[in-house]
Amino acid sequence: MKAWVVRHLQVFFATLGELVHAPVANGMTIAVIGVTLALPATLYVGVQNLQRLSGGIDAAGQISLFLKRDTAQKEIDALAVRLRKRNEVESVSFLSPDAALEEFKRASGFGAALDALQRNPLPPVLLVTPASRHRTPTALRTLTEEFGKIGAVELAQFDLEWVQRLQAILRLAERGVWILTALLAVAVLLIVGNTIRLAVLNRREEIEIVRLVGGTDAFIRRPFLYAGTLQGAFGALLAWLLVAGTLALMSGPIGELGALYGTGAAAAGLGGSASMALLAGGAGLGWLGSRIAVERHLRRIF
């Protein structure tokens, strides 16, 4: 057991030494792996941050019912009462065209321009806040559709519709990131495989001699597996640094975005478990890629 540990440590440090002795070739491989892994990792972080931002936006939602302009006040009041009675609805408030115009003037800064208007272009609006049980995206959508069919309603609009669209897009993007990750994982396998293949060919003579004096396949494989695993791990480390660097460059804008939507919080990095996954994934891919390459080429040497 102790001898086994010592032997592995010897190979480990010998391999590390070789990485240092051939810094250009190994550095190139590590850089390619790093960039390859940084791409999906960066996208992952991006999607995670956007998801966090969009999730933080008040999901309570409000349904705006834009009423037909000629709807009588009595009719509007009756509709509000009717809506309030429904148990999907928590509250209903009325925004008259005049009040809406005032608010718009204040918020938009187009006050003077709007003063020039002959008549108020805005319709009366009922703002419906659904009960908390009905704030799921589908329930909100159903309610919005149903309200849209009411006679006096010109247009029913779910305010957070864009958030939902964004979330749907993010889910799609997330899936895209996974697919991209799978493809680039294959790329890493190929990169490591190719480097190890060249190393095996370079040391063909040595492998033959080790075989002649009774070296097992495991013994011959070991340094190549270490080399592949270390390259993968260092590549992952580089990817991690690239992600951290990218995030540092983007943290300003992301923070502003967060402030804009009231979700606050600065950009989040990869986080502990994702960082571990990245490192383990890089090392694992390096190991697997070298294992496949060594296996294929050892079969060809005798």
Add this chain to the structure above:
Amino acid sequence: MIQFSHVFKRYPGGFDALKDVSFELAQGEMAFITGHSGAGKSTLLKLITHIEVPTRGSLLVNHKNVARLARRQLPYFRRSVGVVFQDYRLLTDRTVFDNVALPLVVAGVPARETGRRVRAALEKVGLLQKERIFPLQLSGGEQQRVGIARAVVNRPPLLLADEPTGNLDAALSDEIMELFLDFHRHGTTVLIASHDQRLIASSGKRVLELRLGEVVADHGGGA
């Protein structure tokens, strides 16, 4: 120890290097294989360690059919056979010490034990003071002796040597031959391919003569 029966070896390309070779070498016996260049001496030795496989016939080493050895058993089998190669087969980027240590390293022998045995083997071939040098800085004869040290370092029960004195002067050849005889006296089975008739005659051991891949003579040596 070694049993050839009706062994044929045809190389890819159709050349018959060995034709119907049959002989036995008993445990603890020592013998020479001689014959003209291209007679098949190296081929015969290569079959014994499964570097090449027989085209026909059966070959038992230590009662094991070498050609049928499973791939995973081959390394362990090879550790029981010390081989001196005609072309030395040294690692040019490792020191003399590391080259000789290789059979012990692959077998997982502890470092201290390895150091002791490597120095003992280098001492026997008279290269102790060159342990830190690289093979290409050595003369042909010195490289050959590094190969011999590597073949004997783990005291294998069977020792094969392909022209082990090919690059050595008479005095050094005698010394190396004395080394092989010493191993033989300690119970090692020894098979040497050589065309150094002087050396073969002075040893008084059994001689197998190959001609064009066939055994044409087998004079028993007695002891």
